[in-house]
Every structure is written in C-alpha cells, then in structure tokens.
Amino acid sequence: MAPVDQRHLQEINLIVESLGSCECKKLVYLCESFDSDSSAESVKDLLKSKVQEHGNAPQLFLTELTWRLGRFDIMKRVFKVSRNEVEQTLRCSQVLSRFRVLMTDLSEDLNKEDLEQIKFLLSNQLSREKMNTKSFLDVLIELERLDLVSPERVDIVEECFRDIGRVDLSKKVTAYKMSVETSEQPSSREQNRRAPVIRQGQPHHIARMSAPLPVSRLPSIGSPIERYRFNTNPRGLCVIIDCVGKDGVLLEQTFKALHFNVVLHRWLSADETLSALRSISLQRENHAGLGFVCCVISRGTVNQLLGTDAHGDGLPMNSIRRLFTADACPMLAGKPKLFFIQRYSIPELAQWAGHLETDGCDGLAVGNGIPTDADVFWSHCWTDEHQLVQEQHHSVYLKALTDALHKAQRRKTHLLDVHTEVNGAIFEHNKRNPGADYHMDVKHTLRKNLYLH
Incomplete structure (x- = not known):
C-alpha cells in the first residue's frame, strides 16, 4: 500500500x-x-x-x-x-459499513435501563467482563466475535429490542434485514438464465440452530402463541424469604391460594438467604411441578441484597436467578421461573462493595435447545428503607401484586397484564405520595403466554 x-x-x-x-x-x-x-x-x-x-x-x-x-x-x-x-x-x-452505521445510531437511542435489560437477555452469551460494560457497542463486538451477529445476521439484536419493548428500534433492524435479504436475491433475468439455487447457507437462517438465545420468540404471523401448561395442583414450589418481617405472610397466603407449595423463611442474613436458596435449588423434589416462584423482601443496594445484615457482603440479585437456570436445575428447563423482589434501598457504602459467589453456571443450552436463561420472569421493585419505620407499613408493590394475582385467578389474565395493573397502582401511589416513590423493573424471557387462572 x-x-x-x-x-x-x-x-x-x-x-x-x-x-x-x-x-x-x-x-x-x-x-x-x-x-x-x-x-x-x-x-x-x-x-x-x-x-x-x-x-x-x-x-x-x-x-x-x-x-x-x-x-x-x-x-x-x-x-x-x-x-x-x-x-x-x-x-x-x-x-x-451500513451495518455498523445502523448499530451506532441505535446505540445512541438506548438508555441505561435498556442496556441493562439487553445484557440480562444475553447473559448466557456475554462474559462477566462484558456484563459490566456500559457500552452497547462493546456488547455488539462480543456478539460478532462469537459469530452470533454479523452484517447478514441481526436476529438477536432485532429480538432483544422487541423483548425490552423498544419496538421502534426493532423495526429499524427489521427494515435493514429486509434490505439485505432483498439485495441478495438474484434478478428475474438471472433467475431465468441459471438453475435454481437453494440458499441454505445464509448465516441468518442458521443462527437459531447454532446458539439458542435467551430471548422470547414471536410466532409466525397468524399462528397462535403457545401457553405454558401451568394448571396442576400443586403448580410447583414457591419460596418466600422475608428479611424485614413485612408482607411475607401476605405472599404466603396468595401463592397458597394459587395452588403452590409454599416455603416461607423469615429474618435471614444474606449468607443464610444464599444457603437456603442453594439448598432448594439442589433438591430435585422441589422442581417436580410445572414452574417455580421465588419472592424476596430485603434491604439492599442497587445490585445486592443484605438480608438482616447491617454491614458486610451482600447477595448479588443476579445470583438468585442463576441458581435456578436450566443447567443449575435441569428439572426446571422449559418451565416458567418467576421472581418477585421487593428491595428497600439503603445508601451505597464501601463496606458493601463485596459479594457472595454462587455455584450457578452459565452454559448455553440444555435439553431440546432451551436456553438456560429462557422462561424467566423478573419483577424488581425498590423504595427507600425509611418507610420501614412506619408501624403499619406494607409494600404498595406487594399489595398491588397480590391483589392482581387474586384477580388473575378468577379470570383469564396473562402475567404481563397482571403487571400492567401493578404498574397502574404504583403510578397512582407515587402521584399521591411524592416522598414515598416506588420504582419497578420488569423483564422476561418467557417463550409462551403464562396464565395463573
């Protein structure tokens, strides 16, 4: 040169x-x-x-x-x-590159919460280092290195945007994908001039087979969405860990009424919480039902739960989910796993910088190609811990959740619609009580509709 x-x-x-x-x-x-x-x-x-x-x-x-x-x-x-x-x-x-230009533009439209949800959906593909990144472009580069994304293969990106509710961005990726596919098609004159070619080597057609993704799939147009079989009695195990002595009994009553076998632990430290959850995850008899529910009420920081501890290492919230992935609990593969977390926020201090490690493993797939992080519903609500000093305090989030679940039992209501009701209740509460705000983060990798009637 x-x-x-x-x-x-x-x-x-x-x-x-x-x-x-x-x-x-x-x-x-x-x-x-x-x-x-x-x-x-x-x-x-x-x-x-x-x-x-x-x-x-x-x-x-x-x-x-x-x-x-x-x-x-x-x-x-x-x-x-x-x-x-x-x-x-x-x-x-x-x-x-049109592909890189598009991805750069899309990264500009993502906020911090969008990026965290995308990393959650891709947690089985991303290394621990990339899970800590603050850049969507770093995530894309990692996916390209793994040969999961390329200029001709953008299904993962398209579906991630769709699953986090960014339909506007998903449509941009769809339009790009269609333009790429159109440019690859031979002209009508070329088709008449040569023998037909079966185009089975296009990367975006084999991506789904080579590495199952922890994101929910949409059905083909016109086909009904499958639903999870979740109507036995009992449905499965529900474990509740109440580290603040509030609302654990309310959750216990609710999930018993929904035909779950319920185990309630109260006043556990972070270490005891991890030990209890790890023990439950390792007991095969706990996972013979059609699904699993985990509820935790605890003080904590942005990423960690402290249980009853006043200081020391906390339990990373992501570790709770990893204990029940398909590879950690093969009997839960393909079954819905629901997590409901009420966190009472305390200030971020240096002594809580450490964390407890778990035995959870992040493999790619188990059984019939089901991603280890598929079939997860994660609902996390947080508010300030000062509310716990109120003598008759009860979580607005958990009250709205249990009310909505009881209604869902009486009528055909999808779990996502249940949370729409919860969102409405929290919105109304925040409007009336500006000094006692509740915040919610809901994300999922459900592959089918889920009803609790």
Whole structure:
C-alpha cells in the first residue's frame, strides 16, 4: 500500500485530537475494528490503515466518519465542507459499513435501563467482563466475535429490542434485514438464465440452530402463541424469604391460594438467604411441578441484597436467578421461573462493595435447545428503607401484586397484564405520595403466554 500522504496525516491528527473518549470508541467501531483500545495514538494508527485501504476515496471516508459522529464543526474546519454537502454526497456514495452505521445510531437511542435489560437477555452469551460494560457497542463486538451477529445476521439484536419493548428500534433492524435479504436475491433475468439455487447457507437462517438465545420468540404471523401448561395442583414450589418481617405472610397466603407449595423463611442474613436458596435449588423434589416462584423482601443496594445484615457482603440479585437456570436445575428447563423482589434501598457504602459467589453456571443450552436463561420472569421493585419505620407499613408493590394475582385467578389474565395493573397502582401511589416513590423493573424471557387462572 502507498504511504498516507502528509495532508491526510494532518487531517487524521486534527480529527482525533478534537474527539472525546466516547467519540473515539464510536469511531473505532465504525471502522469495523474489534480492538477495544480507543486511545488517541491507537485511533490515529487505525485511521492511517483505513485511509490506505480507501486509496481511491480517503477524503470521502474521513468526511463520512466525522459526519456519522455528528461532528459537523470538524468537517467544516478540516475539510471545508458543509453538512448539507456531505449529506448530498452520501445519498449517492457511502463507504462505511451500513451495518455498523445502523448499530451506532441505535446505540445512541438506548438508555441505561435498556442496556441493562439487553445484557440480562444475553447473559448466557456475554462474559462477566462484558456484563459490566456500559457500552452497547462493546456488547455488539462480543456478539460478532462469537459469530452470533454479523452484517447478514441481526436476529438477536432485532429480538432483544422487541423483548425490552423498544419496538421502534426493532423495526429499524427489521427494515435493514429486509434490505439485505432483498439485495441478495438474484434478478428475474438471472433467475431465468441459471438453475435454481437453494440458499441454505445464509448465516441468518442458521443462527437459531447454532446458539439458542435467551430471548422470547414471536410466532409466525397468524399462528397462535403457545401457553405454558401451568394448571396442576400443586403448580410447583414457591419460596418466600422475608428479611424485614413485612408482607411475607401476605405472599404466603396468595401463592397458597394459587395452588403452590409454599416455603416461607423469615429474618435471614444474606449468607443464610444464599444457603437456603442453594439448598432448594439442589433438591430435585422441589422442581417436580410445572414452574417455580421465588419472592424476596430485603434491604439492599442497587445490585445486592443484605438480608438482616447491617454491614458486610451482600447477595448479588443476579445470583438468585442463576441458581435456578436450566443447567443449575435441569428439572426446571422449559418451565416458567418467576421472581418477585421487593428491595428497600439503603445508601451505597464501601463496606458493601463485596459479594457472595454462587455455584450457578452459565452454559448455553440444555435439553431440546432451551436456553438456560429462557422462561424467566423478573419483577424488581425498590423504595427507600425509611418507610420501614412506619408501624403499619406494607409494600404498595406487594399489595398491588397480590391483589392482581387474586384477580388473575378468577379470570383469564396473562402475567404481563397482571403487571400492567401493578404498574397502574404504583403510578397512582407515587402521584399521591411524592416522598414515598416506588420504582419497578420488569423483564422476561418467557417463550409462551403464562396464565395463573
């Protein structure tokens, strides 16, 4: 390759020196690199290499990069072109990967909660390091490395957006996918000229078989959605751990009325909570029913529950779920696993930085290709712990939940509709009591409809 001329070297230096760290990370991604190093020198070296690759149009490559980053000030200062001029050029000629451009745009539309839900859905595919990332682009790079995502294979991304309720983003991915598939189809003249070809090697057709995903599937148009078989008596085990002495009995009465075998533990520490849950997860007789329910009421921080402990290591909430994945509990594979968490928030302090480890394993699939994290419904509510000092305190969330579950028993109501009622009750409470707000996080990987009637 010919060396980069002095003019382009100067342009590269001016671009990189004008960008922040987040913009450098996006630039590296747009350059189709898998490198996580977004330091200034590394980015400059990457741009030099890409400019050499685009020998016929290095100027277009660099101007499109700055345009995609929204740095129109750099375009005007370095390349002496306006935003409109570049837009007109890109209508006819685009050099950056359409796939990476789309993913970068989508990442801009995701908020922190969306990203956390996506990482939850993909927790079996992502390494522990990537589960801690704050960047959707890092998640995408990991999926590309695992050969689960590519410019021709975007099913995972499409379905993740759909499952977290971001239908607007899912539609953008669908439109891109359709354009890719259309561009791959031969013209009618070519079809008449050559023998038919069975296009069975397209990556997006084999993705579902090569690595089952922990996201719910939508049925084909016109076909009814399957429902979980969940109407036996008893339905399965419900374990309730009440570490604050409030509402455990209310939950016990509710799930007994719903025909669950109920085990209630009260006043457990974080370590005792983990021990009790681990013991339940290892006892095969506990999972002979058609599903499993776990309810925990505890003080805690954003990611950890403390039980009755005033200090020390907490129990990571994610560890609770991992104890009951399909590989940790094979008898629960394919069965709905419901988690209801009421957390009373305490301040984040340094002494709670540690955590308890569990034996949970994050394999890919068990049995008939069922993802280990499939069939999970996770409902987490939190409010300030100061409410516990009230003598007659009861959780608004748990009261709304039990009321809605009792109604669902009397009529054909989907579990998601049950939570719509809970959301409404919490919204009305927050409106009337601005100093006692409740917050909810609901996510799921259910593959079928779930009714509790």
